């Protein structure tokens with residue numbers, strides 16, 4: 650035992666480094682669902698691999714009081730659900746779910762009974778004799794979730810479990826998963842690209858960027874005060890980066906006015922932030938009309954206007970506009986953790 654050992658009785662305590670790709674410290678209590686978000690290449694899958702033991706990492710991983718750092722993968726109480734590569738191609742669903750239980754010494758008959766129970770709970774009991782090639786994407790993910798939960802893991806890793814599914818199928822599965830996660834006593838880490846997943850399924854959010862943890866907090870905290878452009882965009886805020894500072898504001902806070910082609914008609918308002926731009930796209934958004942505006946030398950911004958003003962101001966693709974937002978509607982955050 651060295652002074653650096655973490656050694657806690659419960660929960661997940663990890664401090665892992667994957668050379669050149671990731672350095673992350675995280676803690677989570679039993680029963681918590683942690684959404685892991687961040688841009689492409691941020692290190693989300695690498696983090697899951699380091700915890701699962703499939704990516705070589707240095708550091709410490711402790712789960713439920715056990716040191717996983719040197720524990721063989723098969724001895725970790727771990728459940729994994731990955732996007733479309735979770736099931737063994739030659740196994741029937743019931744055998745796949747029972748596989749992990751059998752490996753842990755549960756007798757065949759009991760393992761089969763439990764496997765069927767889990768498949769039924771996930772709504773795919775009638776597909777128990779099918780192999781992966783005979784299952785739709787959504788059905789296969791239900792089987793994969795049943796298999797992961799059947800082992801009663803201390804740590805459940807879900808890497809984009811809804812990716813590639815139709816919206817309706819994903820929505821049904823999200824609701825189902827939320828129900829099972831609420832009853833699950835271990836820790837779940839969910840990698841997602843979807844703000845909805847992060848905001849609805851998670852108790853905590855961990856934001857990765859360039860292999861580092863840049864923010865942690867409850868979904869509400871992270872959504873309200875994003876510390877990275879990725880998160881701001883994910884939760885539907887406009888974001889303008891100035892040096893180390895992020896200025897974010899809601900699409901509904903943006904005022905839009907037409908711009909004469911000379912470009913010298915900047916509106917006389919007290920709004921502090923103003924951009925000249927051109928409407929790139931127009932689409933209905935709830936009761937509003939959402940405009941995507943490409944600004945000159947700046948970011949793309951989103952503005953929500955009423956249908957009446959969209960018509961009145963001629964806000965069609967190609968229209969030249971001024972965008973402005975009151976200083977009081979802009980939130981400024983430092984990107985430094």
Ligand SMILES: Nc1ncnc2c1ncn2[C@@H]1O[C@H](COP(=O)(O)OP(=O)(O)OP(=O)(O)O)[C@@H](O)[C@H]1O
Pocket residue numbers: 670687688689690691692693694695696
């Ligand atoms: N097998 C590998 N060997 C070396 N580098 C890798 C390997 N896999 C990923 N990387 C690199 O490690 C970094 C993190 O990748 P990772 O796949 O973990 O990111 P991610 O956040 O999961 O991205 P995405 O959202 O695109 O899946 C990237 O720079 C990536 O190019």
